[in-house]
Each structure stands twice: as C-alpha cells, then as structure tokens.
Amino acid sequence: METRVLGQTGLEVSLIGFGGIPIQRCNQWEVDEIVENLIEEGVNFIDTARAYTNSEEMIGEALKQWGREHFYLATKTPKLSYDEVMADVKTSLAELQTDTIDLYQFHNAKTMTDYETIMSPGGGYDALVDCKKQGLIKHIGITSHSYEVLDRALDEDKFETIQFPYNIIENRGAPLFEKAKSKNVGVIIMKPLAGGAFIHANYALRWVAENPNISVLIPGMDSVKQVLKNTRVGNDFVPLTDDERETLEADAKALGKTFCRRCGYCAPCPQGIDIPMQFIVEGYYRRYDLEEWALDRYRSFVANASDCIQCGECEPRCPYDLPIRDMLKKTRDLFDPLL
Template sequence: MEKRTLGKTGLEVSLIGFGGIPIQRCNQWDVDEIIENLIEEGVNFIDTARAYTNSEEMLGEALRKWGRENFFLATKTPMLTYKDVMTDVKISLEALQTNGIDLYQFHNCKTMESYEIIMGPDGGYAALIDCQKKGLVKHIGITSHSYEVLDRALDEGYFETIQFPYNIIENKGAALFAKAKAGNVGVIAMKPLAGGAFIHTNYALRWAAENRNISTLIPGMDSVKQVLSNTAVGNNFAPLNDKERKTLEADAKALGKTFCRRCGYCSPCPQGIDIPMQFIVEGYYRRYNLEEWALDRYNSFVSNASDCIECGECEPRCPYNLPIREMLKNTSELFDPLVHKKV
C-alpha cells in the first residue's frame, strides 16, 4: 500500500484509508471482517465520528479483536465548547476501547461563527489542547464542507490536518489542498466516490489520488468486496489513461451537481423515509439502465418519496444544501406511475 505523510503529524498513512460512515448499517460480524481485510490490504488509517451512531462502538470491538496497533485512529466531534468536547473525547475513548486517539477533529464546522466558538476562550480547541497534554489525543484537525472556514483555519495555523470533499465533480478543494501542503498540513479527502454515486469507482479514486497534495482518501466501505476493490488503487496505483479519464468525465457529466452523496446527515425522516436510498434507486433507474431492479427496490420500501409531507426537517442538515423536498418530489413523479402500472 502506498504511504503518504499526513502533514506535520508525521504519520505515514495509507493512500486509501477507511471512512466509517456506512458501517452504521452493518452488524458486528461484518465490521470484524472488514477490519481483518483492511489489515491484510495494508490500510492503516481509520476515520469515524461521534455522529456516526454506533460506528465508534463497532470499530472499537473489532479493533479489540484485530489489534488497535495496526491503525492510526481518527474520530470527530460536532461539539464546539470546552465542556462538550471534553465529554465527547471521553465517550470516544470508551467506545473505541483505546487509551489514546491519534487524530481528533472538529466535525463539519459549518460557519465562521462555529469556528470562532471553537477557537474562543471556552471553546473546544482549548479542550483538545488539554487532552493532548494528558496524552488522550495526539493530533488535532478540523473538517468542513465550507471552503472559507478551512481557508481561514489554514491562515491561522492551529490545525495539523484538514478534511474536505474532493472528487472529479467537487474539485474546489484543489487550491485548498495546495495551500495546506505549503503549510505542511495533512489533507484527508472525503467523498472521493461522491458518496457512492460513481459507477467507475476505481477511476474515481485514481483521479483523486493523482493529486499529490492529498495525504489519504477515505471512501466509506461497508463490505469486504468494497475493501478489496478500493484498496487495489493504493496497492497498485497508476494514473488514469485517456480512455479511463474520458469515461469518468462522462460519469461526472451524467451526475451533474445536484445529487445525493449518501452521507445520511438528513436522517432521521419523521415519515420514516430512507432519503439517500430514494435517490440511489432513482440514479440506477435514470443513469445505469437498471430500471427493473430500481423499480423493484423502490416498491419494496415501507416508506418512499411519495410519503414526504414536505416538513423540511431534512434540508438544514444537508451539508450540500440540496433541495431535498424537490428532489423527493421528482423521485415520486418518476416511480409512482410505474409502481401503480405494475400493480
């Protein structure tokens, strides 16, 4: 597995890391098997978060079985204040069954106001500095979907790593990553597969890995099959050839800009709708010529797009500011006449 240095942390991390969002839908046996295969394939970087429901707990149990020493472990807190961050660090340590966390990050710092709270006298940054002094946290990072927040963080120089989305569609981060590299700040690229939206995942990962300012890519994985597919990129990295690049560019063009990245932050829906799954099956119907499969899946859901009452609770949670209610309406308009016809 190719290794790159995670900025001033000095950690030599695998080019392909592990993103811990999707294992929320796995059972413990699945996670144990995933961790075993990550070790075999040379992955040594795991990223999870307090916000990923039971991800920390399942990873902690798997690491107890397969060896905490095999990984640099990163997690995140959405909290902003000193007291709340201290509480989250304690919870993370217990859940992950470890005495220390290699990288603790502020999770999705959305606004300058949030950043200023974090960096204030009673803010979370001071809490992590105190945790460093106690040996509970080794390095401190920040993640965001806001270019402006991370740009300011780089200017001020307090953080050892940044984490930002990056793929062929969401490529604004390239300039940010160059700035980070110049300041010896580690770069963790999230959403390299756009939340699973790309059909040619190998090409998508290789496209992102071509950017040498990136330290590690953290695609989410919820199966051994995905582990083997994604780690092949880091174990035998090669830049895209012209044909492969054109194929990926066609995928990107088909997706456009307004699409779901499957992060799950929109959940829970009061009507019980699995919102990301609605858009997944729509994508398979519209883009990948799997109409029958997509229709069957849509028809199997207990709640689907037509059950949306447009309450709007989901939209403020979306880091991409997607018009979810309008998108669900479009999904309903596509599938409902077909469901009724099939019945």
C-alpha cells in the same frame, strides 16, 4: 499499499483509508471481517465520528480482536463548547477501547460562527489542546464542507489536518489543498466516490489520488468486497489513461445536473431548511442503504423538504444551477410517505 505523510502529524498513512460511516448498518461480525481485510490489504488509517451512531463501538470491538496497533485512529465531534468536546473525547476513548486517539477532529464546522465558537477562549479547541497535553489525543484536525471555514483555519495555523470533500465533481478544494501542503497540513479526502454516485469507482479514486497535495482518501466501506475493490487503487496505483479519464468525465457529466456539492451557497432558506442536508440524507438512504438512520435524521430536522414553498430564492444562488426545488420535491416524495 502506497503511503503518504499526513502533514505535520508525521503519521505515514495508507493512500486508501477507511471511512466508518456506512458500517452503522453492519453486524459486528461483518465489521470484524472488514477490519481483518483492511489489515491484510495494508490500510492503516480509520476515520469515524461520534455522530455515526455505533460506528466507534463496532470498530473498538473489532480492534480488540485484531489489534489496535495496526491502525491510526481518527474520530470527530460535532460539539463546539469546551465541556461538550471534552465529554465526547472521553466517550470516543471508551467506545474505541483505546487509551489514546491519533487524530481528533471537529466534525463539519458549517459556518464562520461555528468556527469562531470553537476557537473562542474556553471553546472546543481549548478542550482538544488540553486533551493533547493529557495524552488522550495526539493530533488536532478540522473537517468542513465550507471552503471558507477551512481556508480561515489554514490561515490561523491551529490545525494539523483538514478534511474536505473532493472528487471529479466536487473539485473546488484543489487550491485549498495546495495551500495546506505549503503549510505542511495533512489533507484527508472525504466523499472521494461522491457518496457512491460514480459508476467507475476505481477511476474516481485514482482521479483523486493523482493530486499530490492530498494525504489519504477515506471512502466509506461496508463490505469486504468494497475493501478489496477500493484498496486495489492504493496497492497498485497508476494514473488514469486518457480513455479512463474520458469515461469518468462522462460519469461526472451525467451526475452534474442533479448532484449537490454541499457548498452552502443556497442558504439561507426563508423556511429554515438546511438544503444540502436534505440531499445528504437522501443519498445515505438511496446509495449507502442506511434507510433507518437517514429517516431518523430527516425526522430530526427542524424544517425539511416538505416545508419547501417553492419560492425559488435558493436557485439563483447555486453556482451549479441545480434545480433545487425539483430536487427537494424528489426528497420529499421519498421520505414523507415513510413518516
């Protein structure tokens, strides 16, 4: 497996890592098999999160069988305050059955307000600094769908890694990664397969891997078949041919009219709908086959697609000219009969 250094962490990580979100629908024996095959294929980086229900727990059980020493473990907290972050770190340690976590990240810092809360005196960042001093974690990172939040984080030189969506459609992050590279900050790529939207997954992963400024890709995988298919990219990496690039570009063009990049420019919605989140949970339902989890998330929203009054204020703000109202109607038609 090709390896790259994860910025200033110094960790030499496999080009293809493991994204832990979709295993929520797996049985433990399936996760055990996945982890066994990750080891065999040379994957040494696992990313999960407190928000992924039982993902940490099942990974911890699998590592008890196959060995913690084979992997660098990364997980995340959505919390912002000192006490809540500290509590999440301790829970993660227990669920993963480990004495230390290699990389602990803030999970999807959505807005500058969230970021400033994290970084305020006595905020979540201070908690991770204290955890690092205590040896509970080794490195500190941040993830976001907001370019602006991560750009600010890079300016302040507080984080050792950033995590951001990147694929042939969601390609806005390239300058961000170049900046991170110049500061020796590791770059973790989420959504390299656009939530499973691409027909040619191999081409999509190779397109991302061609960028020399990124460190590791973490496609979500919930089967041994996916592990074997995706790790082939890291075990025998070659750049795309012209024909392969044209095929992938055709795939991207087909998705481009209805694919939400989660940039957040459509906000704020007068009805309080978090529009990108509507499409994220729809994608988890349709493409990740996480029906129950996605439905529970949809129910938990203060406002959802069924609250859309078709005012259209969001659409002029979308830099990709997406038909947001029609897309929300599609989301509503999917979930509302199930409520």
